[in-house]
Amino acid sequence: METARRFTDRTEAGERLAKALSKREIDADIVLAIPRGGLPLGRAVADALDAPLDVVVAKKIGAPGNPEYAIGAVASDGSVWRNEQAFHGTGSDEEYFERQREEEAANARRKADRYRGGRLEPDLTGNTVVVVDDGVATGSTVRACLEKLKGEDADRLVLAVPVGPPDTIDELADEIDEVVCLETPAAFRGVGQFYENFEQVTDEEAMTYLET
Incomplete structure (x- = not known):
C-alpha cells in the first residue's frame, strides 16, 4: 500500500x-x-x-461535558454544520446546541474581527x-x-x-x-x-x- x-x-x-x-x-x-x-x-x-x-472563521461546538468532542461547528455569521450522529450520541438537545451555537458564533466573529484589524470582510x-x-x-x-x-x-x-x-x-x-x-x-x-x-x-x- x-x-x-x-x-x-x-x-x-x-x-x-x-x-x-x-x-x-x-x-x-x-x-x-x-x-x-x-x-x-x-x-x-x-x-x-x-x-x-x-x-x-468557524468555531467547534463541543459536546455537553466534553467540549473537545465536536458535535458541530458554526461560522462567524452563524452558519452552522451539525454532526447528527455525534449530536444524538452525546445526549445533546436542541436548547443546548442553540445556546452553544450563539456563543461560538460570537467567538468566531470576535476572532475574525481581531484578525482583520478593522478591515471590512471581502465581497466574494x-x-x-x-x-x-x-x-x-x-x-x-x-x-x-x-x-x-x-x-x-x-x-x-x-x-x-x-x-x-x-x-x-x-x-x-x-x-x-x-x-x-x-x-x-x-x-x-x-x-x-x-x-x-x-x-x-x-x-x-x-x-x-x-x-x-
Whole structure:
C-alpha cells in the first residue's frame, strides 16, 4: 500500500498546494485561510497565485461535558454544520446546541474581527474563492466555513488542503465545486501525523501572515 508523503511544515505544504492548484489552472481571485493553522499555507498559496489573502472563521461546538468532542461547528455569521450522529450520541438537545451555537458564533466573529484589524470582510460576489486549511479530519470547522461561503454569491468555491481521510474528502467534494487534496491516506489518525513539524500556531504568529 502506498504511504502518504509527509510535509516538512505548513509553509512547504502550502507551496505544494499552490503547485497543484496551478496545475489544475485554478485562477483564484481570493484565498481564504482558516485560522490558525491554515494561515501559513494560505500565505504560500496566495503569494504563488498572486491573490489577496483573508480569513474565514468557524468555531467547534463541543459536546455537553466534553467540549473537545465536536458535535458541530458554526461560522462567524452563524452558519452552522451539525454532526447528527455525534449530536444524538452525546445526549445533546436542541436548547443546548442553540445556546452553544450563539456563543461560538460570537467567538468566531470576535476572532475574525481581531484578525482583520478593522478591515471590512471581502465581497466574494462573482469570485473564484480558494479556502485553505492545514488538513481535515472530521471536517466540522471546514464544513461550517463552507456553509457560510455558499451564501456569498461566489462564482466558484474550491477547498485546498494537504491531507484528509478519503471519506471526508469525498463528502466535501460533493458539497462544493472542487476539492484539491494532495494526500488521502486510508490509515488516517490525525492531521499532525503527516507533518514533520506541526507545532501549534499562535494567534499572534498567524496574524503576521495577513500582513502585506
